[in-house]
Amino acid sequence: MLEGIEKISEVEWEVPVGYVPGMRVPGRFFLSEDLSETLEAGAVQQLANVATLPGVVRYSLAMPDIHSGYGFPIGGVAAFEEDTGVVSPGGVGYDINCGVRLITTPLTVADITNPRALIEELFRTVPTGVGAESTMRLSEADLDDLMADGVEWAIDHGLGMESDIVHCEEQGKMKQANPAAVSKKARQRGRPQAGTLGSGNHFLEVQAVDAVFDPEAAKAFGLATGQICCMVHCGSRGLGHQVCTDHLRVLESATRKYGIEIPDRQLACAPVHSPEGEAYFGAMAAAANYAWVNRQVITHQVRTVFARLFGIAYEEMPLVYDVAHNVAKMEEHAAYGKRRTLCVHRKGATRAFGPGLHDVPQVYRAVGQPVIIPGSMGSSSYVLHGTATAMERTFGSTCHGAGRVMSRTKAKHATPGRQVREQLLKQGIIVRATSDASIAEEAPDAYKESDKVVDVVRLAGLSLPVVRLHPVGVIKG
Amino acid sequence: MSFEELPHQADVRVRVRAEDCNALFAEAARAMFSIMYVTCDEGEIERSITVTSDDIPSLMIDFLSELLFVSEVDRVVFSSFDVSITGTSLTVTARGEPFAREKHQGGMEVKGVSYSGLTIFRDGEEFCSEILFDV
Numbered sequence: 001m002l003e004g005i006e007k008i009s010e011v012e013w014e015v016p017v018g019y020v021p022g023m024r025v026p027g028r029f030f031l032s033e034d035l036s037e038t039l040e041a042g043a044v045q046q047l048a049n050v051a052t053l054p055g056v057v058r059y060s061l062a063m064p065d066i067h068s069g070y071g072f073p074i075g076g077v078a079a080f081e082e083d084t085g086v087v088s089p090g091g092v093g094y095d096i097n098c099g100v101r102l103i104t105t106p107l108t109v110a111d112i113t114n115p116r117a118l119i120e121e122l123f124r125t126v127p128t129g130v131g132a133e134s135t136m137r138l139s140e141a142d143l144d145d146l147m148a149d150g151v152e153w154a155i156d157h158g159l160g161m162e163s164d165i166v167h168c169e170e171q172g173k174m175k176q177a178n179p180a181a182v183s184k185k186a187r188q189r190g191r192p193q194a195g196t197l198g199s200g201n202h203f204l205e206v207q208a209v210d211a212v213f214d215p216e217a218a219k220a221f222g223l224a225t226g227q228i229c230c231m232v233h234c235g236s237r238g239l240g241h242q243v244c245t246d247h248l249r250v251l252e253s254a255t256r257k258y259g260i261e262i263p264d265r266q267l268a269c270a271p272v273h274s275p276e277g278e279a280y281f282g283a284m285a286a287a288a289n290y291a292w293v294n295r296q297v298i299t300h301q302v303r304t305v306f307a308r309l310f311g312i313a314y315e316e317m318p319l320v321y322d323v324a325h326n327v328a329k330m331e332e333h334a335a336y337g338k339r340r341t342l343c344v345h346r347k348g349a350t351r352a353f354g355p356g357l358h359d360v361p362q363v364y365r366a367v368g369q370p371v372i373i374p375g376s377m378g379s380s381s382y383v384l385h386g387t388a389t390a391m392e393r394t395f396g397s398t399c400h401g402a403g404r405v406m407s408r409t410k411a412k413h414a415t416p417g418r419q420v421r422e423q424l425l426k427q428g429i430i431v432r433a434t435s436d437a438s439i440a441e442e443a444p445d446a447y448k449e450s451d452k453v454v455d456v457v458r459l460a461g462l463s464l465p466v467v468r469l470h471p472v473g474v475i476k477g
Numbered sequence: 478m479s480f481e482e483l484p485h486q487a488d489v490r491v492r493v494r495a496e497d498c499n500a501l502f503a504e505a506a507r508a509m510f511s512i513m514y515v516t517c518d519e520g521e522i523e524r525s526i527t528v529t530s531d532d533i534p535s536l537m538i539d540f541l542s543e544l545l546f547v548s549e550v551d552r553v554v555f556s557s558f559d560v561s562i563t564g565t566s567l568t569v570t571a572r573g574e575p576f577a578r579e580k581h582q583g584g585m586e587v588k589g590v591s592y593s594g595l596t597i598f599r600d601g602e603e604f605c606s607e608i609l610f611d612v
Contacts, residue, residue: 130582252535438585
């Protein structure tokens with residue numbers, strides 16, 4: 001472990017005040033000894049940098065998928081006082097509301113007699129990769145409505161089922177969305193891209209439930225052994241990227257205007273309730289709603305393919321849940337002995353609200369919010385549930401994925417994409433991508449083992465495993 | 478090539494070298510398009526863009542962000558850049574070819590150009606920059 005960091009418990013570590021100048025609170029991160037060699041000094045520095053921001057509450061936090069990002073580390077979580085704190089695009093990222101959702105089917109592994117044909121059909125149907133364009137033709141008014149209403153807009157346009165709405169975090173709509181704060185440039189980028197997967201680590205995966213750890217919770221989530229599911233991982237595409245770029249520029253000036261000292265320009269920020277802070281929050285919320293619609297449109301495409309190929313009803317493919325990875329939210333949490341509204345930033349982290357909370361859909365309320373943790377190609381994904389412990393210790397947050405351990409360049413040189421594809425095929429996993437290079441970059445070896453990451457959040461009690469899913473076929477952008 | 482990829486666990490960090498500041502910015506743009514589209518050939522499409530910023534690091538971010546925007550919206554893959562910098566203003570004439578799915582789709586989308594770790598400095602006779610792209 002790095003010098004100057006103190007062990008708090010089996011899987012929890014503290015970065016003390018003073019690790020970098022100006023820290024207002026300590027940093028805390030969750031990692032096992034087993035994964036400690038994956039920890040980058042740069043990521044810890046970023047975690048400590050976040051602790052210097054005004055109004056930061058209790059700790060700057062990071063989950064076990066921690067790695068270097070920009071501004072905040074990936075895996076970073078920080079909450080800020082509503083009155084004295086800040087909002088920062090560095091705590092959200094360029095891909096606003098990049099997230100993941102899980103759709104179930106009534107099929108079992110035995111029903112997928114020709115997995116290659118299924119994957120090819122999904123690849124043909126879902127626009128994928130750099131430069132992919134949507135089949136939807138949105139007017140400017142459509143885009144305004146979509147950004148204001150999120151998943152509701154999609155359902156109103158026949159792109160899903162009413163039940164999808166309640167099975168999304170925030171019911172697929174941040175009500176603070178302000179489309180007027182989204183620039184013309186962002187709109188130009190967003191109009192042709194709604195319903196496209198993108199590239200990089202984004203994917204569409206057909207999976208089978210191969211282990212059930214908590215039968216009661218699995219039943220509540222509608223999951224059973226052998227069941228075929230689909231996982232979708234993508235975000236707000238060019239619209240969200242441009243919102244981040246545009247508002248970073250504005251918030252840079254605001255940082256100076258409000259006399260806020262920051263150790264990294266990517267942490268540009270403004271008071272939560274300042275004109276600049278509110279404009280960013282409104283635009284970010286609009287981009288978050290766009291991202292939910294993006295995943296909803298892809299869900300519709302997936303259901304249409306399954307209905308056509310397997311003769312099952314659209315309604316037989318409910319959404320388990322949709323979680324956001326890159327977002328800031330106004331949430332009520334207990335802090336310093338009382339409940340208050342905080343601006344919680346999660347940058348490559350997942351909300352993991354515990355049982356009994358109003359924000360958890362009624363059907364899951366006794367269990368806690370479903371938490372979806374994707375693995376890498378060839379490694380297992382998990383569904384967990386949120387806990388009261390997460391509410392107490394991490395503002396209701398947990399990890400968002402396996403976390404990279406190898407650079408994309410190194411991964412490309414380590415194993416050619418074709419070889420990765422063939423190795424995965426030998427394990428019964430079909431990979432379809434726009435290029436072999438993108439397969440190489442996302443090779444399983446480039447990531448921490450998802451089992452180990454999930455084990456850390458289990459040991460810390462931040463979320464508890466419900467089921468494990470094994471990949472059948474993967475589509476990469 | 479006068480740019481190289483540096484190790485970074487999640488995103489893409491490049492080091493760019495050039496004989497002067499104008500060429501440095503042009504090389505940074507070449508690096509970005511190489512990441513996104515892998516193959517970037519000469520073409521007949523031409524765009525002229527002017528960017529003004531508060532300082533030189535911001536100028537680099539704003540310049541690359543603007544090219545990213547134009548490339549995506551106009552569906553153009555740029556390959557060569559004539560850059561002229563005066564103070565903290567920049568004018569670029571960028572040339573390239575139309576985006577073609579079968580030729581250009583294999584790269585990585587650049588989501589943004591980060592201030593984190595951005596450096597622009599002199600190394601002897603050369604101008605250098607290290608830039609982190611969020612992909």
